[in-house]
Amino acid sequence: MSEQLEYTxxxxxxxxxxxxxxxxxxxxxxxxxxxxxxxxxxxKLLLNKDVAGMAAPHFAVPxxxxxxxxxxxxxxxxxxxxxxxxxxxxxxxxxxxQTPAILSFLAPRLGLLGDAEKLxxxxxxxxxxxxxxxxxxxxxxxxxxxxxxxxxxxxxxxxDQRTEAKARAADFRTNRLPKFLQVFEAALRDNGADPxxxxxxxxxxxxxxxxxxxxxxxxxxxxxxxxxxxxxxxxKQAGKxxxxxxxxxxxxxxxxxxxxxxxxxxxxxxxxRHYPELDDAE
Amino acid sequence: MSEQLEYTxxxxxxxxxxxxxxxxxxxxxxxxxxxxxxxxxxxKLLLNKDVAGMAAPHFAVPxxxxxxxxxxxxxxxxxxxxxxxxxxxxxxxxxxxQTPAILSFLAPRLGLLGDAEKLxxxxxxxxxxxxxxxxxxxxxxxxxxxxxxxxxxxxxxxxDQRTEAKARAADFRTNRLPKFLQVFEAALRDNGADPxxxxxxxxxxxxxxxxxxxxxxxxxxxxxxxxxxxxxxxxKQAGKxxxxxxxxxxxxxxxxxxxxxxxxxxxxxxxxRHYPELDDAE
Numbered sequence: 001m002s003e004q005l006e007y008t009x010x011x012x013x014x015x016x017x018x019x020x021x022x023x024x025x026x027x028x029x030x031x032x033x034x035x036x037x038x039x040x041x042x043x044k045l046l047l048n049k050d051v052a053g054m055a056a057p058h059f060a061v062p063x064x065x066x067x068x069x070x071x072x073x074x075x076x077x078x079x080x081x082x083x084x085x086x087x088x089x090x091x092x093x094x095x096x097x098q099t100p101a102i103l104s105f106l107a108p109r110l111g112l113l114g115d116a117e118k119l120x121x122x123x124x125x126x127x128x129x130x131x132x133x134x135x136x137x138x139x140x141x142x143x144x145x146x147x148x149x150x151x152x153x154x155x156x157x158x159x160d161q162r163t164e165a166k167a168r169a170a171d172f173r174t175n176r177l178p179k180f181l182q183v184f185e186a187a188l189r190d191n192g193a194d195p196x197x198x199x200x201x202x203x204x205x206x207x208x209x210x211x212x213x214x215x216x217x218x219x220x221x222x223x224x225x226x227x228x229x230x231x232x233x234x235x236k237q238a239g240k241x242x243x244x245x246x247x248x249x250x251x252x253x254x255x256x257x258x259x260x261x262x263x264x265x266x267x268x269x270x271x272x273r274h275y276p277e278l279d280d281a282e
Numbered sequence: 283m284s285e286q287l288e289y290t291x292x293x294x295x296x297x298x299x300x301x302x303x304x305x306x307x308x309x310x311x312x313x314x315x316x317x318x319x320x321x322x323x324x325x326k327l328l329l330n331k332d333v334a335g336m337a338a339p340h341f342a343v344p345x346x347x348x349x350x351x352x353x354x355x356x357x358x359x360x361x362x363x364x365x366x367x368x369x370x371x372x373x374x375x376x377x378x379x380q381t382p383a384i385l386s387f388l389a390p391r392l393g394l395l396g397d398a399e400k401l402x403x404x405x406x407x408x409x410x411x412x413x414x415x416x417x418x419x420x421x422x423x424x425x426x427x428x429x430x431x432x433x434x435x436x437x438x439x440x441x442d443q444r445t446e447a448k449a450r451a452a453d454f455r456t457n458r459l460p461k462f463l464q465v466f467e468a469a470l471r472d473n474g475a476d477p478x479x480x481x482x483x484x485x486x487x488x489x490x491x492x493x494x495x496x497x498x499x500x501x502x503x504x505x506x507x508x509x510x511x512x513x514x515x516x517x518k519q520a521g522k523x524x525x526x527x528x529x530x531x532x533x534x535x536x537x538x539x540x541x542x543x544x545x546x547x548x549x550x551x552x553x554x555r556h557y558p559e560l561d562d563a564e
Contacts, residue, residue: 098418153453
């Protein structure tokens, strides 16, 4: 694509959270992006105040800012050299929120649709929808992880809903988590790809390159390993989700440089939290 | 688009549920679609068994079946006249699940992107992402409605989580619902469209046609009016969400014929349920 775009990820400081799904796309594609973690700036976006180019209001971060330069690379270069105030006036910034919408926008631009890009229009659209389907399933799982520690109210403390959290987490570990992992396991088992190079959306149709679906599933599994270490260890030993754990290892290796860098924020108090009482007993 | 497609919506019988978001697209566009509500057939899809052309496994319904005919209208005509068995062999069926993925696939094919379709590639992709963003926000609200009556476990009865449901519903009515509606209200207020013809994604950029975002938001508001009649009445009287209620009236009028038909299933025991104890006291 010949577009001249400059990307900024608006997300809370200090936690990987939902921003990490967006970050992984840039990191996997090795495409430059900026971060804006200043809470005052984020609040402006979320209150939909004083932000030019905001066509649709935002419920939450992550928000992706996309600055579009009409013409040649020189404009981009010039803009980068300008002061912050001047930069605002060169190129137009568009804002997109909602993780699935951001991922759908970025995937074709960052080469994260595998071989779907090569297909004819209808076949391509089906493949893209199926990749989006797998991403949505991984993001649903992410939401359900969040609700294990906040089953009653997002705006109250965990400590105030601990009893309910224990009940919800038990249901999550027993019923929901295996049901979700089963989908990814099936996607990986039946994709007809080289058994040593398996990706979620790597069917015969889409080729064998890492897609946004693989990155999204990786991140959720990685977070689960932090939040529910005993439960995940038990699932691993049961041997039903070998392909899921293999995908995790594979993407972890692909992203090694990033994951070992300071840009990768540690899990702490975000979506993925480790409360031993919500995990399987040892 | 010159594609020859035949659509089948796979969804549970008797409830509108998440299938309704898909149904509304076809009904608004007046495009023919079939329904498959046979639980045995749905189970095959969900267990990923014996279904040719299933590239990515499904977590849940709705699933959209898209049969694609390579050539002319005559093939389609022929296939329709064939017996059920023969039909299977003519044309190839692809399956897409996850409501947001289905809506993204259908919107451009059913003319539900407003004037975004007319834009140049980059501007179009931004507009499409922002429409997807609004849909995702409405679908998140839909999920949170579900969790008001099932805060602990999807697989247990409401009666077994009634206490927790009351707490979650109180938080939903006080904190979450107004926060969501505020996004839609802002989208409608600031869109620069004709004040008598307002749609969610009807900014100066996208024109003033009904989009998939308007339909999705309509359905959630409509369901809320059934599930939380007192709460919604109170919000209406408070006057903070006038544009949201106006959008609801407008789409209700646009879809009048469908909404009065037998194809529109009544709310009962799905996502939208009316439990007086979860609603505002009268």
